[in-house]
Amino acid sequence: MTFHDLPENLRQTPLDTPALRADAVDLFLDLRDRADDSLLIGFCDEAHRLIAPVVIAGVEWRDEAARRRSFLARLAEAGVSNGAAGVVVGLSSFRLITPPLAELWRREAAAAFGAEGIELLGLCVAGRHRVVEVEASSPSALATAEPVEVVAAAARIAAAAA
Template sequence: MRFEDLPDNWNTLPLDDAPLAAGVIDLVIGHHDRGRNTMLILPCDEHDVGLPAPILISDVDWLCTSHERRDAMAVLPAIASPGFVVGLSARRRLPDKVVRGWLRTIEDELDATGQALLALGVADVDTVEIVGGRAARNGSRA
């Protein structure tokens, strides 16, 4: 789903639905940010609804080592939130091996604290694909 297709009440809906999560990632990580290798961390409440406090981190080195990934994602447990939507973005689609590495690292950090990964999306200039988290398993309820 593109952000133009989001329902009017998108900000009240749980983000464990793949098309909805993709639309929200598309909305929050704009084209300019995608060209800057930006990561989105969107904390969500106990109902899996996104909080109005997205965190955008630019100039992420997607090819960093696994140790550097763990250090970067160690911030997640410090955020008082039961769940997250995370978006990885770049001008071109990130290689699957890189995406899998980030997914494993994020899952490990959140599993250790009982927090949930609602959706992991990968955005390039034209698309957003949900590749991990509850939304990837649920697909769409529509």
């Protein structure tokens, strides 16, 4: 997505669909950000309109759980300070962010922001050429899913990192 592709009323457009969230992540995480393993936090108001995007470079996606949770909790507190009611999260890297790792970040972001009353609207993974949203899933959903569905979901996320 480029700035020329944006709707004229972007500031009034709710990020209510996976396609819009992926476009926003694509827009705010350029190739340099993706090469730097950057995280996008897009704070949104109660109507799911973007308030402010924040990009943090040099995130260690495979960091230990306690550090990751503490990091996300501090970001959630910043959201409260900025009056956020919702958040769109983007993970980016030129290296592979595996489906289990992306799902882990999605679950932990939902917990951290949810604890502060901020709804996780979506989490996307941005690779070199593509952005995909990580769909909410539970271990039981993965356990009962057809192997083809699990492989297809993994392929979509892996393609985003390619």
